[in-house]
Amino acid sequence: xxxxxxxxxxxxxxxxxxxAAERGFAMAEGIEIELHKExxxxxxxxxxxxxxxxxxxMLGPLAxxxxxGLGHVRVPLVVPFALNLNGSAVTIDKHVYAAMAExxxxxxxxxxxxxxxxxxxxxxxxxxxxxLTFASVYAFSTHTYLLRHFLTGGGIDPDRDVRFVVxxxxxxxxxxxxxxxxxxxxxxxxxxxxxxADVGRIAVLGAEIFGWVPEKVLGVHARFANAEPExxxxxxxxxxxxxxxxxxxxxxDDLARLLGExxxxxxxADVLKRTLDGRLHSAPGGRxxxxxxxxxxxxxxxxxxxRDHALWMYAQIxxxxxxxxxxxxxxxxxxxxxxxxxxxxxxxxxxxxxxxDCVATQFGAVFDARAFLGGGS
Amino acid sequence: MANDLSLRIVIVDESPVRAAILEEGLxxxxxxxxxxxTGRTNLLxxxxxxxxxxxxxxxxxxxxxxxxxxxQVSREVKRPIAMFVDQxxxxxxxxxxxxxxxxxxxxxxxKDRVKPILETTISRFRAFxxxxxxxxxxxxxxxxxxxxxxAKMILMKxxxxxxxxxxxxxxxxxxxxxxRIADIAQSIITAAELLR
Numbered sequence: 001x002x003x004x005x006x007x008x009x010x011x012x013x014x015x016x017x018x019x020a021a022e023r024g025f026a027m028a029e030g031i032e033i034e035l036h037k038e039x040x041x042x043x044x045x046x047x048x049x050x051x052x053x054x055x056x057x058m059l060g061p062l063a064x065x066x067x068x069g070l071g072h073v074r075v076p077l078v079v080p081f082a083l084n085l086n087g088s089a090v091t092i093d094k095h096v097y098a099a100m101a102e103x104x105x106x107x108x109x110x111x112x113x114x115x116x117x118x119x120x121x122x123x124x125x126x127x128x129x130x131x132l133t134f135a136s137v138y139a140f141s142t143h144t145y146l147l148r149h150f151l152t153g154g155g156i157d158p159d160r161d162v163r164f165v166v167x168x169x170x171x172x173x174x175x176x177x178x179x180x181x182x183x184x185x186x187x188x189x190x191x192x193x194x195x196x197a198d199v200g201r202i203a204v205l206g207a208e209i210f211g212w213v214p215e216k217v218l219g220v221h222a223r224f225a226n227a228e229p230e231x232x233x234x235x236x237x238x239x240x241x242x243x244x245x246x247x248x249x250x251x252x253d254d255l256a257r258l259l260g261e262x263x264x265x266x267x268x269a270d271v272l273k274r275t276l277d278g279r280l281h282s283a284p285g286g287r288x289x290x291x292x293x294x295x296x297x298x299x300x301x302x303x304x305x306x307r308d309h310a311l312w313m314y315a316q317i318x319x320x321x322x323x324x325x326x327x328x329x330x331x332x333x334x335x336x337x338x339x340x341x342x343x344x345x346x347x348x349x350x351x352x353x354x355x356x357d358c359v360a361t362q363f364g365a366v367f368d369a370r371a372f373l374g375g376g377s
Numbered sequence: 378m379a380n381d382l383s384l385r386i387v388i389v390d391e392s393p394v395r396a397a398i399l400e401e402g403l404x405x406x407x408x409x410x411x412x413x414x415t416g417r418t419n420l421l422x423x424x425x426x427x428x429x430x431x432x433x434x435x436x437x438x439x440x441x442x443x444x445x446x447x448x449q450v451s452r453e454v455k456r457p458i459a460m461f462v463d464q465x466x467x468x469x470x471x472x473x474x475x476x477x478x479x480x481x482x483x484x485x486x487x488k489d490r491v492k493p494i495l496e497t498t499i500s501r502f503r504a505f506x507x508x509x510x511x512x513x514x515x516x517x518x519x520x521x522x523x524x525x526x527x528a529k530m531i532l533m534k535x536x537x538x539x540x541x542x543x544x545x546x547x548x549x550x551x552x553x554x555x556x557r558i559a560d561i562a563q564s565i566i567t568a569a570e571l572l573r
Binding site: 040047049050071072073137138139164165166167168170322 | 440470474475
């Protein structure tokens with residue numbers, strides 16, 4: 001039995017890692033996973049770097065940025081497994097949301113909500129009021145890029161018309177209540193937590209912006225992947241078995257209870273169950289915003305770390321001004337994702353090829369990989 | 378050197394005792410501009426106002442992601458403070474993380490100027506961890522003594538023996554069963570409660 005220390009941040013999409021550790025899937029591969037709850041993505045990165053953690057639940061863009069040495073020390077990471085796709089939402093302060101309802105747009109569609117937010121932002125500007133402040137959970141995160149795409153869809157320039165800050169997920173609802181921020185993009189269940197606290201409204205689910213977007217991954221240090229490839233294969237197999245179990249709605253009650261335990265997310269099981277089922281209350285009192293792909297844990301090849309997803313994330317890093325385009329860096333970014341390790345461990349799985357691009361962009365600019373690699377824009 | 382000692386150092390730590398120990402250590406080393414920050418409200422504004430050269434922060438502080446993002450947008454704010462994750466050397470970084478502290482330094486500050494600050498920080502964080510461990514050890518020893526005293530009283534009462542004999546009995550049993558006296562004492566208390 002090999003013992004591996006694995007870090008996670010309390011989020012619903014740590015489900016596959018937690019289930020692998022607690023429901024016997026790791027044990028079946030001769031691995032004992034020791035879970036470590038962490039308070040920041042910076043901690044996850046640093047502890048994997050120095051070897052206090054063997055691997056962790058990680059944001060896809062964090063794995064890429066760390067490997068490229070963007071924003072901090074270079075930490076070469078390897079991603080052999082995607083823990084989930086999708087799972088985020090955008091929550092707006094309830095007063096701002098009320099203003100959005102007054103401008104004659106259809107808030108039930110994502111482009112409508114984006115247009116409404118755009119009108120509110122321009123209104124505020126015309127009145128000479130302070131720009132709105134939006135929060136995501138980490139600079140290098142799909143949440144940041146979701147929010148930027150959503151704002152752009154409403155005619156808002158994310159670099160000039162609004163402010164961006166980073167707030168740890170458990171502090172989102174409180175920051176909204178205190179007026180420090182006006183909206184945020186975060187993974188479940190923290191949108192629901194803000195709704196339950198009656199401080200925010202879920203304006204749009206992540207899947208309504210990008211329908212098939214990379215989220216959390218298993219990230220390990222390159223030295224682990226190089227030194228113990230066979231152990232890494234076993235870990236990937238354990239995670240895949242756990243992911244299949246997590247995807248099955250028949251197991252969602254048990255999974256919600258497991259995730260809700262104090263040592264994991266420390267949240268009510270019914271809130272977690274709704275996020276697993278993709279049926280979220282967008283406002284207190286039961287109005288639902290649902291999407292079949294709200295959170296994808298296993299089906300349609302979701303666990304295979306696709307190289308075009310890595311390239312898409314690198315393109316978002318460049319577009320957000322977090323790094324300058326370089327053809328070498330683009331190749332290196334793609335090299336962080338290792339579908340070859342996944343295939344060797346699990347074997348071939350049926351993979352969905354979304355339209356119109358690799359992240360199934362629902363409105364606004366479509367990602368063109370060839371143009372990006374050719375011109376860097 | 379005089380220039381180095383005037384570097385502005387900010388300590389972000391919710392543990393007042395540890396922050397005080399670190400501040401004292403840095404001041405002993407000659408650094409005069411050491412400031413402590415607690416609480417998360419307006420953390421970024423307060424850091425901006427101080428405009429530090431070095432930030433030392435508890436590794437387990439959830440504000441780390443917020444602070445790191447600040448370095449990225451700082452290019453666009455009015456008075457930029459371009460700070461970076463400290464890149465002193467991998468051994469020092471490893472030691473710092475294991476000691477439970479992260480450091481950020483202002484752009485352009487040479488590695489050798491940061492090193493003495495970091496070394497002091499690491500040794501003070503370690504000293505604090507040792508102190509805490511010792512305190513916990515002392516606390517548990519006190520608890521154990523209380524448990525042994527209670528078990529002695531129970532034995533004295535039930536068997537009509539004096540204190541010395543009761544203690545001797547505890548010690549012999551512990552030796553025979555290869556257990557700690559405190560463990561035997563605890564099982565006597567548990568048994569007495571069950572049989573009451």
